[in-house]
Amino acid sequence: MKCAPWCLVVLGFLLASPPVRADDKVGKDCLYKGMKLFGKIKLVEHFPDLKVEVVQHFPDLKVKQVEHFPDRCGKWQMVEHFGDLKVKIVEHFGDIKIKFVEHFPGVP
Numbered sequence: 257m258k259c260a261p262w263c264l265v266v267l268g269f270l271l272a273s274p275p276v277r278a279d280d281k282v283g284k285d286c287l288y289k290g291m292k293l294f295g296k297i298k299l300v301e302h303f304p305d306l307k308v309e310v311v312q313h314f315p316d317l318k319v320k321q322v323e324h325f326p327d328r329c330g331k332w333q334m335v336e337h338f339g340d341l342k343v344k345i346v347e348h349f350g351d352i353k354i355k356f357v358e359h360f361p362g363v364p
Contacts, residue, residue, distance in 0.1 A: 281316045281351070281352050282316045282317050282352060282363050283363075284363060286317075286329035286330070286362065286363065288306065288316075288351065288352055289351075291305060291306060291341060292340070292341070293317055293329065293330065293341075293352075294326055294327065294328055294329050294330060294331050294332065295326050295327075295331075295332070295333070295339075295340035295341060296326060296333050296334075296335045296338070296339045296340045296341075297326075297332045297333065297334055297335065297339050297340070297341050297343050298334075298335055298336070298337070298338075298339025298341070298342050298343070299334065299342075299343055299344070299345065300342045300343065300344055301344060302344075303342065304342045304343055304344035305341050305342045305343070306341060306342070306343050306344075306351050306352065307343075307344050307345075307346045307349070307350045307351045308343055308344070308345055308346070308350045308351065308352055308353070308354050309345075309346055309347065309348065309349070309350030309352070309353045309354070310345060310353075310354055310355070310356065311353045311354070311355055312355060313355075314353065315353045315354050315355035315364060316352040316353045316354065316363075316364075317329075317330055317352060317353075317354045317355075317361075317362070317363060317364075318330050318354070318355050318356075318357045318360065318361045318362055318363075318364055319331075319332050319354045319355065319356050319357065319361055320332070320356070320357055320358065320359070320361035321333070321334060321356065328361070328362070329361065329362040329363060330357075330361025330362040330363070331361055
C-alpha cells in the first residue's frame with residue numbers, strides 16, 4: 257500500500273509530536289523526579305527538595321492536609337521536624353503547581 261504525499265506529512269507530524277500527557281510534571285505513580293509527593297512535609301525557606309506554587313486552577317497535584325496517615329498520593333502531614341520532603345512555597349516558577357483541597361487529593 258502506497259501513501260500519498262499528504263499522508264507522509266501527517267505521519268511525520270504524528271511521529272514528531274509528543275505524547276498527549278507529556279506536559280504532566282507529576283506521574284500517575286505520584287512521583288516528581290523520583291520524589292514521592294505524599295507523606296510528612298516540612299515547610300522551609302532555604303534548601304528545599306521541591307518548590308511549589310499554590311494555584312486555584314490547573315494544578316499538577318491536589319493536596320489534602322491530614323493529621324494522620326499521609327500514605328496516599330496528595331496527602332500531606334505538615335511537620336516541624338524530620339519531614340520526608342522539604343517544601344518551599346513560592347509565588348512564581350515552582351517545580352510543580354498544587355491546589356489545596358478538602359476531598360479527592362492526588363493527580364487530577
